[in-house]
Amino acid sequence: MSKEIELKLALPKAALTALRRHRLLQSAEKLGNAVTLINTYYDTASLTLRDRKVALRTRKQGRKWLQTVKCAAVSSGGLSSRPEWEKDFLGAFDFTDVTDGPTAALLDEVADSLVPIFTTNFRRDTYRLNPDSGVEVLLMIDNGKVEANERTADICEVELELVSGKPDDLLALACELATDIPLMPADRSKAERGYRLFNDVPESPVRAAKSAIRPDQSxxxxxxxxxxxxxxxxxxxxxxxxxxxxxxxxxxxxxxxxxxxxxxxxxxxxxxxxxxxxxxxxxxxxxxxxxxxxxxxxxxxxxxxxxxxxxxxxxxxxxxxxxxxxxxxxxxxxxxxxxxxxxxxxxxxxxxxxxxxxxxxxxxxxxxxxxxxxxxxxxxxxxxxxxxxxxxxxxxxxxxxxxxxxxxxxxxxxxxxxxxxxxxxxxxxxxxxxxxxxxxxxxxxxxxxxxxxxxxxxxxxxxxxxxxxxxxxxxxxxxxxxxxxxxxxxxxxxxxxxxxxxxxxxxxxx
Missing domain, CATH: 1.40.20.10 (CHAD domain)
Incomplete structure (x- = not known):
């Protein structure tokens, strides 16, 4: 299991060129050419995995297929942290590497009922940045669409993934980029957007959430x-x-x-x-x-x-x-x-x-x-x-x-x-x-x-x-x-x- 710490940022498509020309990206190492990532997300017909805040997808990257399981992310200001299990996909799901007991049991329980729910199809450019000593960040620019039930929505976002360093290093890097580029932190994952599209849930204004503080907190x-x-x-x-x-x-x-x-x-x-x-x-x-x-x-x-x-x-x-x-x-x-x-x-x-x-x-x-x-x-x-x-x-x-x-x-x-x-x-x-x-x-x-x-x-x-x-x-x-x-x-x-x-x-x- 890996612990994925990332920061997701939305940006308008019109700002993509300015982002690629930004001084931080110009001095960064570009990891190969842009790749097309085709992801299919699976769930039961009643969306059991979504209700339990588990995401299961297969990803086609070139000739290679991967299977990924992710659990719920704790997200604030676009910064999220979540457990992730990834392995080669050989045509059938295999959950033996999922080390979280309840998640593994859930996946085994629904394995025979899994069906494709939605897909994401986008081009990804990846850069390696070293903004400070001991800090390594992967910056990924994703540009494409999410599709479900013949409905589509655009994807245009930046993901900063922490390889080494502290979560604050991601926020510091994002602040430096946002000084020049109209980047906005986004807590909603591609999976969440896909499910909304699948269920045809329209966007609506977000109202204040109920307070959930506890007496034992400072x-x-x-x-x-x-x-x-x-x-x-x-x-x-x-x-x-x-x-x-x-x-x-x-x-x-x-x-x-x-x-x-x-x-x-x-x-x-x-x-x-x-x-x-x-x-x-x-x-x-x-x-x-x-x-x-x-x-x-x-x-x-x-x-x-x-x-x-x-x-x-x-x-x-x-x-x-x-x-x-x-x-x-x-x-x-x-x-x-x-x-x-x-x-x-x-x-x-x-x-x-x-x-x-x-x-x-x-x-x-x-x-x-x-x-x-x-x-x-x-x-x-x-x-x-x-x-x-x-x-x-x-x-x-x-x-x-x-x-x-x-x-x-x-x-x-x-x-x-x-x-x-x-x-x-x-x-x-x-x-x-x-x-x-x-x-x-x-x-x-x-x-x-x-x-x-x-x-x-x-x-x-x-x-x-x-x-x-x-x-x-x-x-x-x-x-x-x-x-x-x-x-x-x-x-x-x-x-x-x-x-x-x-x-x-x-x-x-x-």
Missing amino acids: PIDAFKALASECLSQWQANALAAVSEDEPEYVHQMRVALRRLRSLVKLFAPALPDEFVQTWAALLRDTASEMGDARDFDVFLEEVLDPVTPAPMLSETLTNGLRERVLAERARARAEARDRLTHSDQGLRMLRFARALHAMQSNALDASADLTAFALLQMDGLKKRARKRFALAQGPDPDHIHELRVALKQLRYGSEFFLPLFDADAMKPFMAFMRRAQEQLGYLNDVEIARGRMLGWLEASPELSPAAHFVIGWHAPRCLKIRRRILLEVEPMLWGKAAWKRPRKQSKPKD
């Missing part, structure tokens, strides 16, 4: 687990947003970045100061770069579309305003796509993954009680929200926005720490927080749209009737929601905290 270990999930959500949505027009990809990408930024602040007392300062700023800036694209989607769908001038006014009253919003949205989407295809996007992901991988626990962190840490941080978020609530009693809409942000951080903290708390006590609190965020989100959306409309009037005074009509149409609802949400939030902030240890989890002894 704060740094919990942070790394949560941050890895946020990073995966960021990566997946950013990668899809490059080619998909569905605005929800950009929205979920920004959700991932906001959650990640909140997570850094939440765990700041346990993290290195330099890490917190660097990434609090970079994550804020990265989310802001996509802000216009999301704002104009919301402007159109939540602010403009519900407004109905008829029957009292002409149905065409808002046409000019709609045209302006559509034009601004098209511009913002183009700018967002340019940002996503720039090398900065993938580089930030890789740098974050590298910083996360390098972060080590210490004796103080290891001795800390994670639940006690969580309770302390949640109390701090609640105190901050109380201060924002007091300011929100005035007429300034910025103070309502600040309250919304404080409550959102309280919600994110609740979601991150949820496995540590009494679930029954948290359910009504979480439900309330979701409703509150929806209401406060509406107020924020209308306020942003109002500011944009008023800002256009000096250069485009003809938009004034429509802009003021839209603002007036939303005003009564905004006033009603603002009054109601402040009344509902007050007892939640000053009442007994919902977060507490579950009954079976006792406090650690002194």
Whole structure:
């Protein structure tokens, strides 16, 4: 058995030439000519192997055939590690070399039921790089297709495989390449893509995963687990947003970045100061770069579309305003796509993954009680929200926005720490927080749209009737929601905290 440690990176086909001309590849050893690799993946008709996270394939490389078995990979930031068994394929499967007992037993059990499920067919260029003393990395450029049930999808990716050295050496090399080339870490394997194609599962925006931290983890270990999930959500949505027009990809990408930024602040007392300062700023800036694209989607769908001038006014009253919003949205989407295809996007992901991988626990962190840490941080978020609530009693809409942000951080903290708390006590609190965020989100959306409309009037005074009509149409609802949400939030902030240890989890002894 070998232990495969690799880093998978996606790139647009248009960047292949620039990659091959990169200084690192120009000085590397090219291992022969490009080869065509035809891989057939096998499983049972009910996809037993996929369900058990085992991949079985045969590969034709020239005249040679190989059989490969792989188990589930632990992947973060595109960096994955998994056990692999490879041997010559002589026309019949042979699993005698599979040293993991449960995997070998599973393969033997289904051996007579295996059928081809999908194929991958791609050209591979391989280079040997020695970026530092004692470090050897194979860089493979794969360009081709995955095919299943007469459906196809493109493959265009780079795999960095560690021959000798440390996993950080892969991330360091990827960061150097991504400085010049639009590379983006990709956690999804060719096998995963093949199965999705076989089942005709369409791409869809990736939402935040449920927290899976444990009370026995240290704060740094919990942070790394949560941050890895946020990073995966960021990566997946950013990668899809490059080619998909569905605005929800950009929205979920920004959700991932906001959650990640909140997570850094939440765990700041346990993290290195330099890490917190660097990434609090970079994550804020990265989310802001996509802000216009999301704002104009919301402007159109939540602010403009519900407004109905008829029957009292002409149905065409808002046409000019709609045209302006559509034009601004098209511009913002183009700018967002340019940002996503720039090398900065993938580089930030890789740098974050590298910083996360390098972060080590210490004796103080290891001795800390994670639940006690969580309770302390949640109390701090609640105190901050109380201060924002007091300011929100005035007429300034910025103070309502600040309250919304404080409550959102309280919600994110609740979601991150949820496995540590009494679930029954948290359910009504979480439900309330979701409703509150929806209401406060509406107020924020209308306020942003109002500011944009008023800002256009000096250069485009003809938009004034429509802009003021839209603002007036939303005003009564905004006033009603603002009054109601402040009344509902007050007892939640000053009442007994919902977060507490579950009954079976006792406090650690002194």
